[in-house]
């Protein structure tokens with residue numbers, strides 16, 4: 001059981017943390033919109049989506065904390081690691097930018113996670129299987145909501161279309177990393193703990209192309225995909241994000257609501 | 258009375274206490290109406306309530322669990338609440354009584370069985386809970402709580418919440 005490559009081993013913990021970090025960091029970014037959204041309905045939508053992501057992150061952190069080799073609490077994992085210990089993909093830590101950037105990032109992420117959670121319903125990890133059934137349905141709402149906005153903005157005014165194109169150019173280079181298979185993930189795939197993201201790539205691309213065609217957008221060529229997050233190498237903005245995310249636990253160690 | 262019959266009676270009493278707890282965000286329905294309370298079983302004088310959260314990040318979960326504990330304690334049991342994640346909660350578990358309570362409260366109950374494959378931009382027609390009109394419009398997929406979407410009725414002009422399918 002304490003084998004490095006099987007259930008509860010170091011690789012299992014590492015791969016689950018990467019997944020939890022994606023959800024925590026994107027949830028945090030979305031929550032920054034609270035009170036700043038362009039309209040009241042969106043001021044409700046964005047924190048609602050943030051809540052879904054934070055709930056999924058929390059469930060994953062709780063799962064990791066319960067694994068016998070972890071030795072850390074849910075709060076330690078979420079709030080008290082240093083920047084290099086977070087293994088989220090870079091896209092989720094990118095600053096919100098304008099509304100077009102935020103919605104496109106949400107679409108890219110949700111269109112990946114929805115089928116990925118669905119694939120987790122066949123995991124050999126019982127807890128993950130239980131979490132996946134709910135998360136998969138939640139993500140389909142995110143796809144729909146973000147997809148509708150991408151179409152509305154891309155097929156909108158000259159200004160909104162321009163902003164949408166800028167968002168695609170800025171964010172598309174970060175999409176490759178969603179499909180990256182780190183060494184811990186590879187081991188988890190071999191043990192049936194986590195799904196292989198590779199088979200999701202073609203349907204993901206097809207969904208994005210379908211939405212882009214309605215939004216008059218095209219997928220750009222990306223000569224240099226951005227990556228490094230899965231190895232703890234983050235962008236400059238990440239430090240600023242963490243200083244806000246971790247402030248309470250750093251300033252008042254052990255505080256609880 | 259036989260021991261078994263007493264046990265049944267106590268289990269029923271524990272269920273009655275736990276199932277009377279209302280959802281803090283939608284107080285017109287109880288957690289039994291919503292299907293969140295899965296079961297209550299007795300082990301000695303400990304009553305174990307099984308609760309399934311609606312959404313991964315539902316902020317009401319903790320409040321509901323504490324309220325169930327308090328209700329069981331008041332009914333004379335040693336309370337324990339266990340969170341059950343699988344199978345995941347679906348709006349199909351809302352009872353018929355729950356559905357009519359939602360409607361009477363002004364919240365349109367979920368209309369179609371969950372799990373059906375939703376296409377992008379698929380729009381289901383939701384009847385206005387006040388005037389029954391089908392001439393309604395979706396304002397936003399997300400509402401005041403995770404479980405609701407916002408709609409507006411084009412006939413009676415009232416805005417209303419829709420308890421969305423999941």
Ligand SMILES: [Zn+2]
Pocket residue numbers: 385386387388389390410411412413414415
């Ligand atoms: Zn009406």
